[in-house]
Each structure stands twice: as structure tokens, then as C-alpha cells.
Amino acid sequence: MTNMAASKSYTLPADLPLDSGEALAGVEIAYETYGELNEDKSNAILICHALTGDQYVASDHPVTGKPGWWVRMVGPDKPIDTNRFHVICANVIGSCMGSSGPASLASDGQPYAMRFPVITIRDMVRGQIALLDGLGISQLHTVIGGSMGGMQALSLAANFPTRAARVLVLASTARHSAQNIAFHEVGRQAIMADPNWQEGDYYAGAAPDAGLAVARMAAHITYLSEEGLTDKFGRRLQNRDTKSFGFDADFQVESYLRYQGSGFTQRFDANSYLYITRAMDYFDLAEEFASGEGDAKLADAFAGHARGEGARFCLVSFDTDWLYPTAESRHIVHALNAVGAPVSFVELSAPYGHDSFLLDVPALDRVVEGFLK
Amino acid sequence: MTNMAASKSYTLPADLPLDSGEALAGVEIAYETYGELNEDKSNAILICHALTGDQYVASDHPVTGKPGWWVRMVGPDKPIDTNRFHVICANVIGSCMGSSGPASLASDGQPYAMRFPVITIRDMVRGQIALLDGLGISQLHTVIGGSMGGMQALSLAANFPTRAARVLVLASTARHSAQNIAFHEVGRQAIMADPNWQEGDYYAGAAPDAGLAVARMAAHITYLSEEGLTDKFGRRLQNRDTKSFGFDADFQVESYLRYQGSGFTQRFDANSYLYITRAMDYFDLAEEFASGEGDAKLADAFAGHARGEGARFCLVSFDTDWLYPTAESRHIVHALNAVGAPVSFVELSAPYGHDSFLLDVPALDRVVEGFLK
Numbered sequence: 001m002t003n004m005a006a007s008k009s010y011t012l013p014a015d016l017p018l019d020s021g022e023a024l025a026g027v028e029i030a031y032e033t034y035g036e037l038n039e040d041k042s043n044a045i046l047i048c049h050a051l052t053g054d055q056y057v058a059s060d061h062p063v064t065g066k067p068g069w070w071v072r073m074v075g076p077d078k079p080i081d082t083n084r085f086h087v088i089c090a091n092v093i094g095s096c097m098g099s100s101g102p103a104s105l106a107s108d109g110q111p112y113a114m115r116f117p118v119i120t121i122r123d124m125v126r127g128q129i130a131l132l133d134g135l136g137i138s139q140l141h142t143v144i145g146g147s148m149g150g151m152q153a154l155s156l157a158a159n160f161p162t163r164a165a166r167v168l169v170l171a172s173t174a175r176h177s178a179q180n181i182a183f184h185e186v187g188r189q190a191i192m193a194d195p196n197w198q199e200g201d202y203y204a205g206a207a208p209d210a211g212l213a214v215a216r217m218a219a220h221i222t223y224l225s226e227e228g229l230t231d232k233f234g235r236r237l238q239n240r241d242t243k244s245f246g247f248d249a250d251f252q253v254e255s256y257l258r259y260q261g262s263g264f265t266q267r268f269d270a271n272s273y274l275y276i277t278r279a280m281d282y283f284d285l286a287e288e289f290a291s292g293e294g295d296a297k298l299a300d301a302f303a304g305h306a307r308g309e310g311a312r313f314c315l316v317s318f319d320t321d322w323l324y325p326t327a328e329s330r331h332i333v334h335a336l337n338a339v340g341a342p343v344s345f346v347e348l349s350a351p352y353g354h355d356s357f358l359l360d361v362p363a364l365d366r367v368v369e370g371f372l373k
Numbered sequence: 374m375t376n377m378a379a380s381k382s383y384t385l386p387a388d389l390p391l392d393s394g395e396a397l398a399g400v401e402i403a404y405e406t407y408g409e410l411n412e413d414k415s416n417a418i419l420i421c422h423a424l425t426g427d428q429y430v431a432s433d434h435p436v437t438g439k440p441g442w443w444v445r446m447v448g449p450d451k452p453i454d455t456n457r458f459h460v461i462c463a464n465v466i467g468s469c470m471g472s473s474g475p476a477s478l479a480s481d482g483q484p485y486a487m488r489f490p491v492i493t494i495r496d497m498v499r500g501q502i503a504l505l506d507g508l509g510i511s512q513l514h515t516v517i518g519g520s521m522g523g524m525q526a527l528s529l530a531a532n533f534p535t536r537a538a539r540v541l542v543l544a545s546t547a548r549h550s551a552q553n554i555a556f557h558e559v560g561r562q563a564i565m566a567d568p569n570w571q572e573g574d575y576y577a578g579a580a581p582d583a584g585l586a587v588a589r590m591a592a593h594i595t596y597l598s599e600e601g602l603t604d605k606f607g608r609r610l611q612n613r614d615t616k617s618f619g620f621d622a623d624f625q626v627e628s629y630l631r632y633q634g635s636g637f638t639q640r641f642d643a644n645s646y647l648y649i650t651r652a653m654d655y656f657d658l659a660e661e662f663a664s665g666e667g668d669a670k671l672a673d674a675f676a677g678h679a680r681g682e683g684a685r686f687c688l689v690s691f692d693t694d695w696l697y698p699t700a701e702s703r704h705i706v707h708a709l710n711a712v713g714a715p716v717s718f719v720e721l722s723a724p725y726g727h728d729s730f731l732l733d734v735p736a737l738d739r740v741v742e743g744f745l746k
Contacts, residue, residue, distance in 0.1 A: 186594065
């Protein structure tokens with residue numbers, strides 16, 4: 001796949017400083033908006049997308065033609081009501097749908113590839129803030145994100161405490177666990193093992209699609225629950241009555257995974273997958289705010305929200321999410337409690353595992369709608 | 374890697390019939406024994422190994438030089454006491470440590486590669502039974518297995534109910550779930566995506582080690598618990614004080630996984646990995662005994678053990694095993710209860726996830742020792 005033109009694009013007027021110490025020049029941020037911005041610019045909601053998401057939250061995807069990834073949540077009279085709110089969703093830096101990433105051209109006219117600097121979740125948020133500055137939005141009504149989007153929402157709240165009045169975090173975590181890192185490392189190794197990867201310099205030739213597909217397959221399992229997989233597929237065979245005694249996709253779940261893997265390569269850049277998973281693995285909000293004395297305390301990250309003088313928070317977890325289980329959300333809630341920030345928290349019951357935040361969970365609709373009231 | 378000579382080998386005197394309908398000629402079974410067989414041949418214990426295990430249960434591995442995979446459990450005065458028992462462990466067919474598998478030579482003098490027939494857990498057990506026939510052992514004191522070894526123990530009990538007086542099943546299942554199949558499919562796709570795989574015909578050239586390493590990495594995560602990974606590695610960095618902002622193995626867990634992946638390729642054949650994972654995915658003991666009327670009932674598989682006239686069973690699960698969780702063992706126990714077979718069952722607490730059956734869990738030693746009394 002190639003880097004996509006976005007419907008709207010903003011070029012940052014200044015270099016973007018990065019956690020690595022580098023600075024990125026000429027950063028492009030591709031974004032979509034829905035609904036009108038009101039006169040005092042107080043009705044803006046920033047939605048932060050997940051690892052393989054993009055800005056097409058409620059409009060058709062330009063490559064796949066599929067509906068936006070959160071149309072069930074965002075639109076007129078939807079829980080995030082675009083009759084009332086101005087919704088902004090920007091492609092994160094490092095990604096491949098129009099914002100600057102490894103597939104973008106560097107100053108020498110060649111794709112950055114692995115010359116693109118390693119970025120962090122905070123760097124993505126710096127990009128989001130720069131876009132908001134460009135749009136003249138000093139404070140968001142709400143910042144919302146699920147999964148990696150939730151990490152960005154937390155990072156925005158921690159690093160730019162005045163920029164959002166409400167923070168809604170779904171199915172997320174304040175730090176990547178060893179198991180989270182391990183699954184991502186499998187995906188990176190699958191990409192790097194593909195001879196087409198060519199140390200990242202594949203843009204003139206064939207992309208490492210086989211490796212990227214394997215990475216996606218491994219990750220996809222972590223987005224679903226064991227129960228959900230059993231309900232959806234069980235041990236049912238695909239288009240056959242008996243086992244083939246071969247290596248075709250005998251089982252429906254095999255066929256489904258292969259389809260997920262190959263479909264993903266149509267719309268995503270393998271180097272972006274490397275960079276974004278790296279950013280997620282590096283994410284440890286407590287560590288960012290560590291004083292250097294003893295263990296890092298997550299509460300220190302929320303000092304800007306002490307005694308109810310900052311944002312209102314809402315955390316949602318799902319009981320079948322084993323990627324970022326409820327304990328991770330509870331850990332965040334405890335840190336917010338410790339500084340006296342107003343926070344509501346609910347663990348919802350849904351059979352879909354981590355992906356529940358994207359799927360038909362009516363209870364989630366009610367939580368989102370209620371929090372935005 | 375190449376097919377290894379084993380210390381003992383038995384050539385089956387007749388073709389081995391397979392579930393696929395094919396029959397395999399000239400099957401070799403490589404095996405190890407420990408302790409003396411008594412005069413009436415009543416003290417034999419068959420240990421069935423897991424997916425990537427082998428016959429070197431209590432002796433050094435000929436390739437890696439490492440101690441046998443269950444030395445803590447098997448030996449003089451150990452829970453499986455070789456002063457008292459004659460312990461047999463055979464490399465399963467389809468594997469690569471001396472028993473017939475895809476790396477073995479077919480009648481045309483070339484490796485079978487993907488011409489090797491797709492086998493099942495029951496086919497592996499047919500091989501074990503043929504070996505016992507060759508050794509003149511009509512009834513085992515006990516058949517023991519963990520993980521895929523447990524599947525073989527269950528299959529042996531179901532298909533050859535008079536051949537073992539005791540059946541000990543650790544951290545196992547009577548059928549592979551959709552999630553189990555999904556993880557295996559990722560591994561198979563990783564191997565098949567490696568250009569060195571060459572449709573399985575790689576024995577004269579470079580092996581698909583990169584793909585096999587990725588397969589092993591993905592599987593390895595499923596053998597450990599999230600808590601175990603956190604305790605062992607957490608977010609600790611590997612040989613550095615700060616993040617590299619690159620794609621080296623910054624985190625210890627990354628370094629560990631890479632080591633597991635590359636080490637595995639030294640001792641295992643990629644095609645064997647395909648065949649054995651396929652056998653595991655095909656495993657559904659209830660389905661094998663289905664009458665065709667309505668849903669298959671697992672209890673039907675244990676008809677040969679009805680009313681206490683068959684073997685004594687013992688099932689052990691581990692509370693942190695998310696690959697084959699306790700519910701899977703309980704399902705087997707209920708089926709045994711339904712036919713009135715004597716069965717004891719315990720869920721042990723251990724932090725190591727699925728691999729607990731291989732590791733230092735003193736409570737397991739006591740269960741094994743007690744069951745063999």
C-alpha cells in the first residue's frame with residue numbers, strides 16, 4: 001500500500017519535538033471532522049484512534065470502501081452526536097493514512113523508512129495538540145480514545161491538563177505489560193523476517209505483506225476473547241463436511257484469520273506497524289512522570305488534575321478483555337482517586353474481548369452518551 | 374536441523390493404519406527407557422511428550438546438550454521413581470528426533486516433506502501401542518502426559534482401554550478450542566510465509582528458520598501466564614539503562630522471546646511443527662466417538678472404563694494456565710464421572726501458566742507420587 005491523501009491536512013508550522021530528543025520537520029497531520037464547531041469553540045471532541053485505526057471514524061475508508069470504524073458511535077443523534085459536537089479525528093504520526101510516518105518522503109525526496117524517528121504515545125499527542133493549536137481550539141469538550149486511543153487520551157490529560165475538560169478512556173492501560181510487549185515483538189519479528197522487508201526499504205518494490213499478515217493474525221487473536229471465538233467459530237469446518245487431512249484452512253477460525261491477515265496488508269504499511277507498536281510498548285505513563293526517587297507513581301502523572309481542579313474522567317473496561325484487563329483500568333482509577341480527580345469507572349460485560357469498545361455494546365453507548373451530557 | 378539418531382529405535386513390523394485412511398510403511402519409533410522392566414512386565418510407565426518435546430525425558434538432549442525435559446520428575450527416588458518403574462518415552466510419529474516424520478526418507482530415498490500423511494493424536498497413540506506390543510507390554514502401570522502428552526494419554530485410554538491401569542493427565546484438554554487452533558494457525562502461516570519453506574521441500578537447502586522462530590515465539594507466550602511474565606521480566610530493560618529509541622530488543626522479554634525462537638530452530642524441524650500442530654488442532658475426543666445422533670458426548674469416549682472396570686484416572690490443571698484452562702480438565706472429569714470411572718482431580722496453584730507441569734511445583738510432585746503408589 002502507499003501513503004494516502006487525506007481529505008484534510010495540516011502542516012505543522014514548527015518542528016515537532018520528540019521524546020527521543022530529535023525533532024521532526026514539516027510534519028503533516030491528516031484529519032477528518034464531523035459536525036460544526038460552535039462560535040466559542042467549546043464543543044470540540046477529539047477522538048484518538050487505536051493501533052491500526054485511522055481518521056475515518058465515521059466516513060468510508062478510502063482504500064477498503066468500508067464504513068468508518070466507529071459509525072455506530074459517531075454521527076447525528078448517535079452517542080457522540082455530531083448535531084451537537086464538532087468531532088475531530090487525526091491520523092497519528094507514524095501511521096500511514098496521510099500523517100507523517102515512515103512511508104512519508106524525507107527532505108531528500110526518498111521515503112523515511114527506518115530513518116523515521118522512533119516515536120512515543122506522547123509524541124503522537126504532541127501532534128494532536130499542534131493540530132488543535134492550528135484549529136484555534138484551546139480546550140476540548142472531551143478527548144476520547146479506546147485501546148491506544150485511550151493511551152493518548154491519558155497522555156494528553158497528563159501532559160496538557162488544561163486542554164480537555166473531559167477524558168474518556170475505553171479498554172486501555174497506563175502501561176504496556178510484558179505480555180503486551182511480547183505479542184507486539186512477535187509481530188515485529190514476523191515483519192522483519194519477511195525478506196521483502198529489506199531493512200524497511202521496500203517502498204520501491206514488493207512490501208513485506210506475508211510478514212505483516214502474520215503480525216496481524218497474532219495480534220487479532222489478542223483482540224478477541226476465547227469465549228467470543230468459541231461462540232463465533234467453535235470447531236466448525238469451513239465449506240466442508242469432513243477434515244481435509246491437509247493444510248488448507250479446514251476450520252472457520254483459520255479461514256477468518258487468514259482473511260484478517262491478508263485484508264490488513266491492503267490498507268496498512270508494515271513500517272508503520274513497527275513504529276506504532278514500538279510507541280505502545282514504550283508507553284508507561286507513571287515512568288514518564290517519575291521523580292527518580294523510588295518507584296514511579298501513576299498518581300504523579302495526574303498532578304494537573306488534583307483536587308477536582310482539572311478534567312472529569314471516565315474509564316471503561318470490558319470483562320472479557322484479556323489484552324488490557326479491568327485491573328489496568330482500576331489501576332488508573334486509583335491514581336486519579338489519589339489526587340482527588342473526579343472519575344467514574346465501569347466494567348462492562350460484553351463477549352467480544354478487547355474489541356468490545358468497537359462493537360455493538362448498548363451499555364457502552366449509554367455510558368458515552370451520559371458522560372458527554 | 375536434521376533427523377536425529379535415537380539411542381533406541383523400533384521398526385514397526387506392519388504398516389501403521391492412520392485416521393486419514395492411509396497407512397504408513399516402515400515406521401520407526403525412537404525411544405528412551407529408564408529403570409528396569411520387572412519380570413511380569415507390570416511396572417512400565419509410558420510418558421507421552423508434548424508438541425516440541427521428545428524422548429529425552431531424563432537424559433541429556435543430543436543436540437542442545439541440555440538436561441532432559443522432566444529430570445525433576447523422573448529418576449531414582451524422584452516422583453516417577455526409576456528404582457521402581459520402567460519408564461518409556463517415545464518420540465511421537467510426525468516429530469523429528471528419530472521417529473518417522475516429514476524429514477524421514479520415503480521409499481524413493483527422498484524426504485517425505487509434505488508427502489508425509491497428515492496424522493492425528495490417535496495415530497501417534499497407535500504408534501505408541503505398536504511399540505508396547507513390540508516390547509511385550511500388554512498393560513502399562515500408568516500412562517502419563519502433559520499438554521499434548523495428556524491428549525495422547527486420554528486417547529490411549531479411550532481407544533485402548535485395557536492397555537493402561539492408570540491414566541495421569543496434566544494441563545491438557547479433550548479438544549482444541551477455536552483460540553488454540555488460531556494460535557497454531559499463526560505459527561503455521563509464519564512457517565509457510567518463509568520463502569525458505571519451499572512448500573516443505575527445504576531439506577537440501579536452508580530451512581525456514583525465521584518462520585519457525587516466529588511460530589515458536591507466538592506459541593511460547595501462550596505457555597506462560599501474564600503474571601509469570603510480569604514477575605520474570607516486567608518492563609525491565611535488557612543490558613541498558615534507557616530506551617534505545619530503535620528496534621533492538623530493549624526489553625528483557627523481547628530478548629528472551631528472540632532467544633526462545635532462535636534456539637528452537639536448532640532442534641526442531643519446521644515441517645514437524647506443521648504436522649504436530651495440525652494433529653493437535655484435529656483433536657476432539659468426543660467427536661471421534663460420536664454416534665452420529667446429535668451432539669458428540671465425551672463420556673462415550675470412556676465407555677471402556679464404565680463402572681470402575683477400567684483404569685483409574687487423575688487430572689491436574691493449573692490456575693494460571695490460559696491455554697488449557699481448568700474448565701477443560703473439569704469437562705473431562707465430568708465425562709469420566711458420567712461413566713462411573715474412578716477419577717481424582719486437582720487444580721494446582723502455580724505462577725507459570727501452562728508450562729507449570731514442567732516446572733518446579735512441589736504440589737505436583739506430591740500428586741504424581743501419590744497417584745503411582
